[in-house]
Amino acid sequence: MPLDPGAQSVLDLIRESGRPALHTLTPEQAREVSAAAVPVLQPDPQDVAEVEDLACPGPARPIGLRRYRGRGTDPAAVLPCLVFIHGGGWVIGSLYTYDQLCRSLANHLGACVISVDYRLSPEHRFPAAVEDCAAALRFIHAEAATLRIDPARIAVGGDSAGGNLSAVMALMGRDGTVPAPGFQLLLYPATDLGGAERASYHRCIDGYPLTAATMRWFVDHYIPDAAERSDWRASPLRAASLAGVAPAFVMTCGHDPLHDEGAAYAHRLAAEGVPVTHLHVANQMHAYLTMGRFIPTSDLTLRQAAAALRAHWGVG
Template sequence: MATLDPQVSDLLASLSKVPPAQPWDVPIADYRAAGEKLVALGGVPNSHCDVRDFVMDLPGRSLGARIYRPKGAVGSLPGVVYFHGGGFVRGSLETHDVLCRELSVRGGFSLVSVDFRLAPENVFPRAHDDATDSFCWVSDHAAELNIRPDALAVAGDSAGAMLAASAAVGVQDRATGASVRAQGLLCPVLDVTLANDSVARHEHAPLLSRRVLAWCVDQYFPDVETRQSAAASPLMRPSLAGAPPAFVLSSEIDPVADDARQYSAELEKFGIGSEHQEFAGMPHSFFLLAGVLEQGERAILTFAEKLSDLLR
């Protein structure tokens, strides 16, 4: 039976002194605010990168975004379009600022973090459309962002990893001229039917339980039938042929652990290069707690290096 890493157990013991409110018990604004308060556990923000906020004007709406670039970098760099986690209902440019800084500096690439639309105000497929459209926007504006359009990846964590994986094939389906070189997925949610064995095996996992996961899915996919569509869940696609190569990082004690394993295996079945690495004893999204978990820091470094390798 899987056991939690001792550092995780200690952290959970300290957090249990003020038990977090369940998302169904509080207004959505309060649930989002609680997520923002976890930023301090990510560690000290890396100051070795230049950071700028800007706005993407997309068809019918505008999205906020933030670009990161290692200080002192010369010329056009490979780029990563990043989608934050948060169960489709919370998360922001701020909650993932520490992570995005580290990835940019450690990987030696520019990173564009996208503030996509959240549920329940915006249901499927709006966040999916935001992911694909924002990637195409970055590709079209690569020159002014000082990014190499031929070395552009998608990446994300948790629900954001689903958006990244969906954009990786959605961009190609649109035939816009944009091209996804690679995909990087952190603790990805890739099957919102919640059919994988790990959902039951780790239904009471810390940081993400089956019940919380199901509640989040309900907010973004209120129409149950859409959850089985290939457009929603990447693991529902009959073929992954033509998808870009991937690096998939997952945690062992996580309801979506099997999503990562299955997706990596599916890519390989269709001849797509994919590397999967699972961190033992870790719960969902542990890398966001790198300020207090040594394995979180190691995961970020590994992810940055692997994604950088795929882009060069």
């Protein structure tokens, strides 16, 4: 299917600006480019009822957290909570670059969103990000009363690498390693880093925000040892069983090297008895959720994801 006109406008802007492909940069340069794109590509951040920066103990250092409460929520109310794990290929991304998206989700959910600032690669390689997300999830569950959230209604979710880490948290929750989240919200997730590049890798080879080459660059920084990439904590699609994990919302898009593995994950969840909603946005490209100034569909997708989670929580 042809690319959405708004997405095409973003590609034209990237090309005309001369912005280099991320995989031609150092990680530090890629982070600078990503942060500089925020005011250009993202809408102005929405007002929310409350924002607070926090920290929790981590395996190597304190882990930054940012807590949002949706606009119009009662300050005293105990709210459901989405623990949000940002994307960026385990190399880029931050509380800042995902602030707008988390504010939007908090408002669409009418709930609490807590964003996790996990350690990035290559300074902190696999499984550092997994360990940080696990520590954050344990802390959020243990401190639910202080955070004014309902421990029985905690979900995990994220986009791309964050979707990967969210799927891993759901598996760890099933196995009792972390408090089991009640739902997983996986937005164009990476699910298989084990070297079996699928057909969608070969459809996205040039010009897109995420290409096959860029994805390889991310994975090489995150897990340089190819033998480790089949570990289910890196490649949840390779877990021996997905049965018993939390119900899921999985979103994939057509112009994305990760499409096929995301779709395969949704199909396998369903086949193994996990309730799953799979939304496929055929005319969109990877990373469009953080390009809402040009791509109105980004907010529509966030609303659809929020509606699925609200339905699971039993919130009207």
